[in-house]
Amino acid sequence: MISKDQLADKVNTLPHNPGVYQFLDQNGSIIYVGKAIDLKKRVSSYFQKEHLDGKTRTLVKLICDLRFTVVQNELDALLLENNLIKSYKPRYNVLLKDDKTYPWIVIKNEAFPRIFPTRRKFNDGSTYYGPYPNVKQMHQLLALIRELFQIRTCALDLRTQKLEQRKYKVCLEYHIGKCAGPCENLQTQSAYNQTLQAIRLLLEGKNFSLIQQLKKDMLAHASTQAFEAAQRCKELIDALGKYQAKSMMVSDHTQNFDVCYVEKAQPDAWLSYLVICEGSIVHAYTSKVSDPLDVPLETLYRQVIPQLRGHFESSSKEIVVGLNEPLLLADAKSLFPKIGEKKQLLEMAMNNVRHAQLQVRKAAMNKSTAVQNAPMQAVLELQSALGLSKPPLHIECFDNSNLQGTNPVSACVVFKNGAPSKADYRHFNVKTVVGPDDFSTMKEAISRRYSRLKAEEQPLPDLIIIDGGKGQLSAALEAIEELGLQHELKLIGLAKRLEELYKPGFSRSLILDRRSLALKLVQQLRDEAHRFGLSHHRNRRSKTAVGSALDQVKGLGPKTIEALFHEFKSMAKMKAAEPELIAKKIGAAKAKLLFEFFKNDEGSLK
Numbered sequence: 045m046i047s048k049d050q051l052a053d054k055v056n057t058l059p060h061n062p063g064v065y066q067f068l069d070q071n072g073s074i075i076y077v078g079k080a081i082d083l084k085k086r087v088s089s090y091f092q093k094e095h096l097d098g099k100t101r102t103l104v105k106l107i108c109d110l111r112f113t114v115v116q117n118e119l120d121a122l123l124l125e126n127n128l129i130k131s132y133k134p135r136y137n138v139l140l141k142d143d144k145t146y147p148w149i150v151i152k153n154e155a156f157p158r159i160f161p162t163r164r165k166f167n168d169g170s171t172y173y174g175p176y177p178n179v180k181q182m183h184q185l186l187a188l189i190r191e192l193f194q195i196r197t198c199a200l201d202l203r204t205q206k207l208e209q210r211k212y213k214v215c216l217e218y219h220i221g222k223c224a225g226p227c228e229n230l231q232t233q234s235a236y237n238q239t240l241q242a243i244r245l246l247l248e249g250k251n252f253s254l255i256q257q258l259k260k261d262m263l264a265h266a267s268t269q270a271f272e273a274a275q276r277c278k279e280l281i282d283a284l285g286k287y288q289a290k291s292m293m294v295s296d297h298t299q300n301f302d303v304c305y306v307e308k309a310q311p312d313a314w315l316s317y318l319v320i321c322e323g324s325i326v327h328a329y330t331s332k333v334s335d336p337l338d339v340p341l342e343t344l345y346r347q348v349i350p351q352l353r354g355h356f357e358s359s360s361k362e363i364v365v366g367l368n369e370p371l372l373l374a375d376a377k378s379l380f381p382k383i384g385e386k387k388q389l390l391e392m393a394m395n396n397v398r399h400a401q402l403q404v405r406k407a408a409m410n411k412s413t414a415v416q417n418a419p420m421q422a423v424l425e426l427q428s429a430l431g432l433s434k435p436p437l438h439i440e441c442f443d444n445s446n447l448q449g450t451n452p453v454s455a456c457v458v459f460k461n462g463a464p465s466k467a468d469y470r471h472f473n474v475k476t477v478v479g480p481d482d483f484s485t486m487k488e489a490i491s492r493r494y495s496r497l498k499a500e501e502q503p504l505p506d507l508i509i510i511d512g513g514k515g516q517l518s519a520a521l522e523a524i525e526e527l528g529l530q531h532e533l534k535l536i537g538l539a540k541r542l543e544e545l546y547k548p549g550f551s552r553s554l555i556l557d558r559r560s561l562a563l564k565l566v567q568q569l570r571d572e573a574h575r576f577g578l579s580h581h582r583n584r585r586s587k588t589a590v591g592s593a594l595d596q597v598k599g600l601g602p603k604t605i606e607a608l609f610h611e612f613k614s615m616a617k618m619k620a621a622e623p624e625l626i627a628k629k630i631g632a633a634k635a636k637l638l639f640e641f642f643k644n645d646e647g648s649l650k
Contacts, residue, residue, distance in 0.1 A: 046109050054110060055091060058084035061114045064124045067136075068109040075106055076136040076337075077128045079121035083112055097338045103136050122374055126350040136336045137347070146175035147182055149247060156202045156226045156236050159195055159243065161186065173247040175355065176327070189246065192280055193239050194224040194231075202226055246284075249321030255284055301362040301386070302353065302376075305393035306344050308335065313344055314401060316393035317352045319360070327356050330396045345371055345378075364390050419462025422561035426507075429554065429562050430547065432534060436507035437461055440493075442520070443511040443573035444485045445581035452477060453584060454489030455577030458505070459569055471580040483519040486510065490523040494533070504532055511570050513539045517546055538570055597641045604630050608638075618642075 046054070058065075063083045067076040080086030087110065095101050115121050129137050152158045153169035161182060165172050176182035189195065196202075200212055212227035224231035245254040262277035303318040313335045319327035333348060345365055352358075353376070363376050364386050371378040381387040427435045439459045446452035458468035472492055477484045490508075497504060510520045517537030524530050537546035543563065544553035556563035594605045594615070611629055612618045618626065619642050627635040 051107070051109065052091070055084075055087055058087055058112060059114060060084050062116070062118050062121045063112050063114040064121050064128065065110055065112040066128065066132075066134075067103070067107045068111070069106045070108045072109070074128075074132045074134050076103060076134050077125055077132065079118070079125040081118055081121075083114070087112070099136070099336050099338060103337065118372060122346065122372060126347075126374065129347070130351070130354070147179060148172045148174035148176070149182060149186065151240065151244070151247075154202075155204070156196055156231075156233065157240060158197065158199070159186070159189060160197075171244070185247070188283070189243055190222065192283055193243055194222060195239065195243070196223050196226060198223075198227070200227055249326040255281055258284075301360045301364060301379075302349075302358050303364040303386075303389045303393050304345065304349055304352065305366040305390060305397060306333070306341060306348060307366075307394075307397050308341055308344070309401060311335075314397045315344075315348055315352075316396040316400075317348075317356075318389060318393055319356050319358050320389070328396070329356075330400045342367060342369065342371065346373070349373060349376075366390060366394065418561065419565075422565035423462045425560055425562035426565055429556055429560070430507075430534075430536065430545070432507070434506065436505075436534075438503065438505045439507045439509065439569060440505040441509040441511065441569040441573040442486060442489055442493075443570070443577045444482050444489070444516075445574075445577040446474075446480060446485070451581055451584040452480075452485050453577055453581045454485055455573050455580060456489065456493055457569060457573045457576050459565075462565060464572060469576055471577065473584070482512065483515050486512065486516045487519040487523045490520045491527065494524065494527055494529055498527060498529065504529070506534065508533055508535045509566065509569055509573075510535060510537045511540075511573055512537055514546055517548065521548055538566060543567065594638075594641075597637055599637045600630075600634060604634060 060082050062079075062081050064077065064079050065083060065087050066074050067078075069075050078086065090100075090104050090107070095104065113124060115124060147161045147163050148165060149172070150160060150162050150165075151171040151173075152160075153171075157170075162172075174182070190197075197217060198215060200206075202212075206212075207227070207229055210228075214225045214228055214230070215223070217223040218225045218230075224235070226233075226236060242254060242257070245257070258277045258281050262274045262281070265271070265274035265277060299320060301320050303320065304315065305317075306313060306315045313333040314330070315333050316330045317327070318329075329352070333344065335344065339347075345367060349363060349365075349371075350373075353360075361376050363371075363373065363378050364381060365371060365378045366380070367378070368380045370380075379386065381390060423435050423437060426432075430436075437460060441457050441459075442454060444452065444454050452474040454472040454474060456470045456472070458465045460468075470493065472489045474485050474488055476488050494504070496502075508520070510516050514537060517535060520535055520537075521530070524533055524535065535548060538544075539546065539553065542553075542555065543566075544555055545566070546553050556566070594600055594608070607630065608618060608626075612621060618638070623635055623639060626638065629635075630638075
């Protein structure tokens with residue numbers, strides 16, 4: 045790379061001629077390609093003034109070298125600039141944001157050619173139509189082709205030498221009338237090619253020409269009294285007419301032209317591009333455009349149009365644009381219509397841009413609002429579904445856990461403003477219930493929870509959810525009535541099977557819409573209560589299971605057992621330890637009792 049002084053000398057010696065210039069960074073990579081009527085004036089402008097735009101200032105800082113090519117006129121400069129941008133894809137040139145690969149429809153170069161969609165083009169002599177930004181439209185077109193014409197879909201090798209071996213049999217497509225059976229020589233190559241010619245007209249958007257050709261064929265068949273063939277042509281004409289009605293038909297004339305509308309909207313620009321073939325819109329494309337240097341609108345048009353024409357392989361000689369001033373384009377003439385169909389098409393492109401911008405803004409706004417408001421929206425939906433007088437901003441949910449009646453616990457989770465308030469979660473070790481009794485367990489937990497809140501004058505919840513059916517709900521209501529809080533507290537029961545809600549005093553259950561936010565909030569409460577209660581239950585059960593074996597040793601109290609597990613962690617390690625070590629920890633007499641127990645009950649080690 046050259047020094048700054050050498051770069052300045054290079055700029056000062058540039059000619060006052062049309063040409064193309066390239067800016068390079070310190071790695072020798074091309075970062076910008078531009079054209080100019082006067083190379084020296086244009087390139088010097090980058091270095092002789094302070095640019096207001098930050099992107100241009102960044103570009104100038106990165107320039108470490110430049111190259112230029114002098115051409116005869118501005119049109120040559122435009123062509124060369126376009127080719128260089130396509131070849132090098134410089135970082136600071138205008139590039140289409142949406143550069144994903146769109147599908148094509150290919151007519152394969154083979155005997156009895158197949159027609160199918162593809163996202164890859166090969167230089168194999170096949171014919172490719174597209175690309176299709178609207179994939180749904182492409183599949184509709186393929187479906188129409190397969191409905192109207194008998195085209196094979198199999199991948200058999202149908203070359204003459206293969207057909208002569210007579211190894212192929214017709215498939216289901218033949219029997220349902222979708223294929224004419226070329227695999228058994230039931231259709232000639234010339235007849236197949238005739239069908240292909242009609243399909244090519246359809247794929248090229250020449251519907252008008254195809255319909256005119258079919259009308260001639262229909263009259264010819266009718267004149268020779270081939271009425272079935274004439275009827276087939278008539279059916280094809282009717283089907284094509286319906287297809288045209290569904291497609292965007294904009295003119296009755298056989299016109300071919302493109303429509304391009306570009307609008308600058310910081311920090312990006314937007315464009316809409318339409319390709320019109322025989323009065324029908326065959327391609328419609330709307331996208332953001334990167335505008336890193338904040339170039340004039342005319343420059344945006346000149347740079348995106350060649351890219352899009354190449355992308356859609358358009359050869360139209362006329363392009364309708366949204367600029368009143370004529371554009372200098374390499375192989376087409378620009379037009380700014382003031383009335384008529386072309387004006388309406390330009391307005392359609394403008395509307396496409398407006399709708400695309402609005403869609404992006406709405407999507408961003410809805411996403412932000414949905415994230416912020418989803419919890420409160422769920423709370424309001426639940427209020428409406430349950431007919432509550434005020435939104436249930438404070439909700440508590442209860443669930444029981446036990447294993448065949450052992451280690452019964454209850455859990456209470458708290459949601460405030462539709463979100464978990466984990467600091468307020470509580471669990472209860474059931475004290476008064478013996479055996480598996482869910483109803484009594486629920487009653488004890490409810491009684492203990494709200495007697496304490498009442499005594500401490502703490503705020504009561506707006507809604508209580510009982511994880512269970514009518515039985516658990518009745519037990520909870522009984523506890524609430526004994527506390528005298530039946531008028532202050534609202535309770536509902538949630539049945540697990542169908543996720544029905546039971547309200548006190550109503551015989552029928554309430555089933556919320558599966559997609560409603562209210563049901564999702566209730567499910568979240570239920571799942572959280574189940575998780576919290578089950579976790580506590582497992583902890584209790586684990587502790588009980590560990591201590592139960594040593595509880596059988598008479599003479600070892602809870603504190604001694606706790607000290608042993610604190611020191612040795614497991615019963616297996618206790619047995620493996622030296623007796624003197626255990627005796628030092630709990631005393632010789634207790635150590636003797638422990639080892640006698642180990643000797644008599646080996647199974648307790650597991």
